[in-house]
Amino acid sequence: MNINILAGGPEEFLPNLHEYSGENDIWVGVDRGVYSLINKNLTPVIGFGDFDSVSKEELQVIEGHVKEMKRYKPEKNETDMELALNWAITQEPVLIRIFGATGGRLDHLLANVHLLVKPVLEENPVNMVLIDNQNILSLKGPGSYKIEQRADKKYISFVPITLDVKGITLEGFKYPLENRHITIGSTLCISNELISDYGTFSFSEGILLVIRSND
Structure with missing residues (x-):
């Protein structure tokens, strides 16, 4: 249900x-x-x-x-x-x-x-x-996640909700990351895009707001 x-x-x-x-x-x-x-x-x-x-x-x-x-x-x-x-x-x-x-x-x-x-x-x-x-928002805790390409939601942003988010790794993205540490207020992970049918994102500590958007 x-x-x-x-x-x-x-x-x-x-x-x-x-x-x-x-x-x-x-x-x-x-x-x-x-x-x-x-x-x-x-x-x-x-x-x-x-x-x-x-x-x-x-x-x-x-x-x-x-x-x-x-x-x-x-x-x-x-x-x-x-x-x-x-x-x-x-x-x-x-x-x-x-x-x-x-x-x-x-x-x-x-x-x-x-x-x-x-x-x-x-x-x-x-x-x-x-x-x-125009947007789909979700919150994610530590873990590894698969994310699929959507033509109607081209842009993907990751916004820290907690003071720190540690170990962020982005694979299959236009702007990849490996084991990065970002703090609340950072714009490092704003407006990324997938370069294939799907990608993955993972992190070890904190909470991320995941926003999928179109113009």
Whole structure:
């Protein structure tokens, strides 16, 4: 099972969500994202939020379509996205995709990126990606990973999330590296490209944000 979560970010940043709606996919709405899913004929199995970003009429539409609702007061310790993500992780899916989490407010964007850290620290981390119409983001802990060429996501960047990332090795890339140590704030690994059908990246310590992008 894959869980797709739609938040309430600007519509212009969304890819075609129907391309991610298969037999093994279920949808979860976060705040205004619940209403957006209904408008796209993608009914969420559950909705999360304080729903302060929808009108009374829109909330009535939501309540008429979604069987399970988790409603919260605006004054709370977690964002609506964190509450939805915590629920999704407990379902033990193969993959969690997050949409509608970029664009608009920068504090929400940064918070959503940092929410990807939590699963990385688990013994058996859930595979999670944050997707918009131009980027795919994921966080990786120490290890070795294969990465495949994608014509629609030519550029690949590796951004340190922890103070230090050690032992970075890039093979099959236009700009290869071997056992390099980079620190947070470094731009050494920005805007790389694969030179064959696939490449590998590995590192021994730290957490990396992997961003695949197009122009």
